[in-house]
Amino acid sequence: MKEILLQSQLLQVLPFGKNLALAAALIPLLPLAGFLLLGLFGRKYFKNTSGIIGTLLLLVSTLLALYIAYGYFFQYGNVNGVYQKLVPLKLTWLEFSKGLSIDIGILLDPISAMMLVVVTFISLMVHIYSLAYMKGEERFSTYYAFLGLFTFSMLGLVVASNIFQMYIFWELVGVSSFLLIGYYYDKPSAVAACKKAFIVTRFADLGFLIGILILSFYSGTLDFNTLIATLTSPESNELKSILSASFLGISALTWGLILVFIGGAGKSAMFPLHIWLPDAMEGPTPVSTLIHAATMVVAGVFLVARLFPVFALSAPAALNVVGYVGAVSALFAAVIACTQTDIKRVLAYSTMSQIGYMMFALGVSKYGGEDGLGYTASMFHLFTHAMFKALLFLGAGSVIHFIHSNEMKDMGGLRKYLPITHITFLIACLAIAGVPPFAGFFSKEEILLAAYQHNQTIYWVALITSGLTAFYMFRLYFNIFWSREHHPHGEHHGEGGFAMMMPLVLLAVGAAVSGFVPFGNFVSSDGSKLESPFHLQFSIAPVAIGLVGIFTAMWLYKKQNNRPDKIAASLSGLYKAAYHKFYIDELYLFITKKILFNLIGRPAAWFDKNVVDGLVNATGDGTAVFSEKIKGFQSGKLQQYAIYFLAAVVGLAVVFIYLWK
Amino acid sequence: MITPGLYHLLFLSISLFFIGVYGFFTRRNLVTMLMSIELILNSVNLNFIAFNKYLWPNRLDGLFFTIFIIAIAAAEAAVAIAIIINLYRTHNSIDVEDAEQLKY
């Protein structure tokens, strides 16, 4: 098979290291193998061992990813101080026309190498965690199969060398997310949630698709490297034509990029396409960790980062859109997060808010050099966020595992029962609140700095959000672990053993120390090294505002009291609106149910049934009626027949003698 | 008084023809309808003879046609009458309007 592919020149392998290509290819393929193995035979043969199989396969993947990342960052990736974009493997998957083809390939550059590590690592953590968390589930092997599918898809997405390849895996990620959210398929709420997630992201993907069509049409390629090269070199004809083509006064390039961004916004739950994310918490908690906190939701950020040169160099207007959407989402989600009582929903809104951070960091960034700080910061935050948000979710998972409820009101005082969870959760909270020296502090600092340098409005929004973040995280923390005393009922089953604790601890370490990674050395907008400056005086304000948030939360929630209710009452309008997520869901429901269904779907069905069908039936009925009408000619009267006979003869004679010669 | 010629004969035969046709259309008795048919055939005969006499006397085609028509008329009449008699047996009537069972 391989020979045939090579012969037909569909498959290209860089001359440079077959091992690298193989290793890189194996990273996504191993989880895929896990999916196939467990999906096809898991129920029958690996009922109990599927978790181990999946985990082991992923472990290998993780090691390979580390190997690749190490090799890339420290051995061959950096040529003359600039990180190269390497394509060790490329398979022509579907050729539309000359030059325009979907290739399945592997693109290695700093962000994809970084993402490989993040995805495999978080996924591995989740795999391990799930060994205990999902133990005894009926569809245990299916679960691991789906996890494998998701990991495969996500890895395929991050290494995509071709924009269409990214779209392919983008969709696959969506569907694995759908399957995992709907894991508890007999719960109607889960079914609704998974459908919602899929459809909303699908809607956004429509934008992505059309964006791809626009970009590919003008650039004549789907390959990322070529695409970026053509659309960023000012003298290329392609760039000229895409800039000169315009619709509603906006250039085709801007349109294309905005549409692509809509796809990213959908997946990353940016306002107003965020509505699926909170509902997606219906899935098992480890799934939320993996998909809806650490990996899939940052795909949008990754996408913008992937096309960043084009955004930054050729379509700053589109980049502005990215920035503002990110900022709005960050603030918006933070406000809602303050009011939610379901702990996973709080975390979900927090995720949305943090991704907003990453987005606007990209939005305020420029290409190259010092101005590219936002880009580096965004990626940095992506990296650290993955750690602490995964930790938060897994911690929440432990809590839910213990309590069997998602609601804050059922919790409180758990610090005694769940000590490890408590500590790790606290670390994560500190990290996300931006308290030094935890990871979040460093990445957030850079983002705020970048925003401060380029866009003051966004900076202030970000600052407020930062305070709110600290507040709602500690609201959560205090509500779970402090507040009222817990009175456990029924049997007591500890923290869930080693399998659940080990990921927590590992991630806590990550959340604690990953901020010290000199990120700018590795990831920057133009591939060259970026010294990330550290301004002590600048970080006072964010840290201060974060501490204010933490202490407010402490004041309100550490002990059970009625202060929160009072405040909620005094802010009743705002509180209610935020509690109801600003009624965005209702708005969507109105649009879909009332407008789409009633104004388009129903008329279409009606039209089909009555007009189109009706016409056909009417033709039939009309013929029958007509046939009934003329039956009088066949009256059975002999003499009438003779009269018709004569009349016909004479009539025809007249016609042909006088009229129709 | 004009000396009779071809056109007189044709007028006669065509009149006879349409008198027969009229009879065929309006007579309700089957036997009288048959009589109308005989009138029609006679008019045709007259036509043939007239054409033969006035236009094409070189050959006797018209004459022979007439002879054969007369023979056929006899055969036809015989069969028709047989059928009518049978109809009379089954319907007990030879009114054409009683034989209108088959229709539409």
Place this chain on the structure above:
Amino acid sequence: MNEFLTLMKSELVISIIIFLLLFIKIGKGMSNSSLLILVQGLLLANFIIDFFAVEEGVLFGGLYKTNLLIAYQKSLLNLAVFLISLLFADWFKTTNHLAEFFILMLSALLGMFFLISSGNLLMFYLSLELATIPVAAMANFDLQKRESSEAAVKMILTSAFSSGILLFGISLVYGATGTISFDLMPSLINTSPLQVMAFIFLFAAFAFKLSIVPFHLWTADVYQGAPMPTAAFLSVVSKAAFAFVFITALYKVFQPLHAVWYNLIMLLSILTMIVGNLFALRQQNIKRFLAFSSIAQVGFILVGISSNSSAGTASVVYFVLIYIFSNLAAFGVASVIASQANKELISDYKGLYQTNPFISWMMALALFSLAGIPPTAGFFGKLFLITAGVEQANYLFVLVVALNLVVSLYYYLKIVRAIFMDKNEQPIEKLVLSFSVKLGLIICAAGIVLTGLFSWIYDYINSLS
């Protein structure tokens, strides 16, 4: 004398059979079943003999003509009559007048042979009467039935009337041209109004025999009332013969009036198809239904005739061959059911498939062939008719013709639906098929399927015309 024997072989054989039957009848008489077997044997022999020593020639100073195509056409008619003798065995066995029936039928067949071979208007007229009057008598052979006598009366009187019209037309043609010979007429005929009128009078008689709308009104009534074999004979043999002679008349004799008759036929073919289809849609009685369906089929034949080319002739002859198989199979099945179960309504056919799968399939096959659905031969037949006919026509005409195909499918499917799909508490009980009926149906089925697929059949006809 030898010449007479070879050229008029078909007619002589038929005459001999007629006289043979006459003697048998006058003499001791035979039981119906043995007589039937004898007749079937004779007709088979006749059919086979007719294939040998076929020659072309002219007799009686031009009154009688024959050539290979005419001989082939006669063979087709022979075949049809033979099939009739097989398929309607059930009816034949119950009648009191079997020999007479065949005498009349063969006389009519003889008339048709002379008709096809006729060389002048007198022969044409006489053989036309010979082909008609016995059939009218045949229509009355269900002597006790009211419908039968009504049908016979309608047939004899309307055909007498149409003969009157025909004769009137002939006399005008004679007056205008001074000849009744087909050979001389083409050079003498022109488009003067009188001749056009005379032609239309003549045409009306053809139209009457072929049941072209609006001269078709007798058809359904007669088919419905007449005994099954008579109806089948009328709808298949008689129509075929008149179609053949119609072609000769139009293509050879009235060629100078082509401009007139082309338009006339185009107009009437559309009218015939539409009216035939519209009436067939609402029929309940199978015989009446088949009558209207055959009217619609004639519309298609007219399309082929309108081509005015040898392709037209070939396709008409070919279609007639297929039509013989299809229509006779349909009539045959209807006859089995009518004779044994005494049911003639389409609604009685509901659930037939449950009890009688064989005849159900035969009926379906026949109907599909009539509807022109491949792989049955009807598809080819219709398609070639249309192809031949549309060569000089416009798209609209072709479209109307094609749409009529769709409408006709609707009512053929109605019967198929009744047979195969509709539920019935009391379906027709299991019927016993005699050997001859089975044989007849199988021959028809083979014909329906193979005539189309074996293209040499068409090629042969094409080479004749």
Place this chain on the structure above:
Amino acid sequence: MNLLSLILVPLVTAIAVLLMRNKTQVRWTAFTGAAIQLALAVGLLCAYRTARLNGATEQMLFEQQYKWFPGWNISFHLGVDGISIAMILLTSFVVIAGILVSWNIEKMTKEFYFLLVLLSLGAYGFFISLDLFVLFFFLEVAVIPKYLLIGIWGSGKKEYAANKLALLLMFGSALVLVGMLGIYFGNGVKTFDLMTLSKIHIPAEVQKICFPLLFVGFGIFTALFPFHTWVPDGHSSAPTAGSMFLAGISMKLGGYGCLRVATWLMPEGAKEYANIIIVLAAIAILYGAFATMMQKDFKYINAYSSVSHCGFVLLGIGMLTKTAMVGAVMQMVSHGLMTALFFAVIGMIYERTHTRQVDEMGGLLKITPFISTVLFIVGLCSLGLPGLSGFVAEMTIFVGSWQNANAFHRIATIVACMSIVVTAVYILRAIGKVAMGPLKTGYENIKDAAWNERLAAIILIAGILAIGLAPFWLNDLVSPGAEIIMQKISTAK
């Protein structure tokens, strides 16, 4: 490779089916025939590729020509190119799956299989014939089996549906007939031979009349709006295998005809009417999708979705770019496999739950994991999930459509793209109601798929995956054919 075998095998199978004595024999005979045919189809693919690799450059390979009605210049002319082979493969997959799925038919088994095989015979013949007349012959051969299959073994308003289907399809073929004759007499040579016709220039005024006739005629088969009305009723009333054949094979006859006959022979006509085609196709796509959203009957859902999906085929053809045309062929193959599988699954579910109302089902994933999994796969394929065939086809069409750089084509493409969202909505809604949610009472004891159903599903899924995972082979197969059609179009005025 003798192409005649593609016709003879079904023919022999059909006759053998009639001769068998009991139902088991009938089933195995039909199955064997279908299996041989599948092997032949795959063998044909291999032989074709080998021949091409060995440098065969003719447009059609394995050509055969027999005399058939030479008086009309008709010949039994057979030959295949990549497009035909793709369709033949599709047919053989669907046929064998259809036969397997119908394993439990007890009512008139022999007749049922006979008609199925006859239908497949029509399809095979259609795809390999290179003579318009022969093509038309096989097109119509397939009509009556459909009618009987629906009318006898169907359910619901089966007689109405069967009638409607037969009449509308006949209406379509009537239009084809007129167009065909128009070409025959309009080309000056009086030939039905496609290869000859493709080389001569049919006068523009003839094309202007015949193209719409042929395109609409064939279009009716492939659910061209507004002549699609037979699709919902026909599909939903048919027995499972009937629906599979209808949607999987029969509708493809139309698409193939539109491409091979109308577009290829009459490029000027195609150019003239391309915009109308696009508008109709776009309407069909979106309108079909919206109409699907409102359906409650499972079979109607898939039937309407077929309208929508087949709209893509016509859109791809109407766009008149090579890529879109390749996409159209791919969509035909893909939709054929997918919709056949979909109907198969619906049939399996219906046999177990005895209802087709999605509201009355629920939670089937719990008790019938195999069937439900297949339902998921086919649903995802329908909504265009990468890795499954639907995605490949649709994306090819989109990319190809987008190559027309003007607002009209752009809008049509975007409209078509929008349907993928609507598709997601109705597919997920259906799957959600049927497979997910709490298990409805009364279904606790139903059994999962039997071996024959599993095999059928696996065969079709294999086809779907073969295209979805490795589309390049199909692309390679189809592209040269599309290229030739495009060449004709680009040289036309």
Place this chain on the structure above:
Amino acid sequence: MGSTIIFYLLATLTLISAVLAVSSRQIFRAAIYLLFSLIGVAGIYFWLQYDFIAAVQIIIYVGGITVLIIFSIFLTQQAGELLPIQKMGRQVFSAAAVFCSFALVMLQVYKHHFTATAEQAAAPSITNIGNQMLSVEEGGYALPFEVVSMLLLAALVGCIVIAIAPPGLPGGEEKGKSITM
């Protein structure tokens, strides 16, 4: 002049009898009027000097067919009963149709310029007729003669079967008697 008057007299007789034959309400009288009309036509043949045809007309029509008709009237009609009157609408419509057709045909006939042959006339003598009737050569009528004889035979057979009443019908024979020729 005399022959002219005779022609007009014969023509008048023929037409008036014909009109009466199709309008009389007494069927027997109608038959007699038909007889007169046929005799009138025979007279015209005489007048045209086609004696043979005139004789045939009288023998077959007057002697044969009319008698046949009168017999059938006796067989099927209660004597003295008046014939039913056709509906007025039908009468008017028929008359109109007939008149229009008549007008058209007459118009065409009168407008048409008939040409006549210049060749020598053949005498319609019995010898000529007899010779031609049995000749098989060009201009002979042996074959039509045969055809007509076959027709008469067939008609005879048909008449016998049909007119002899089967058992069970009014006027039928006794049950069980088979009908032979």
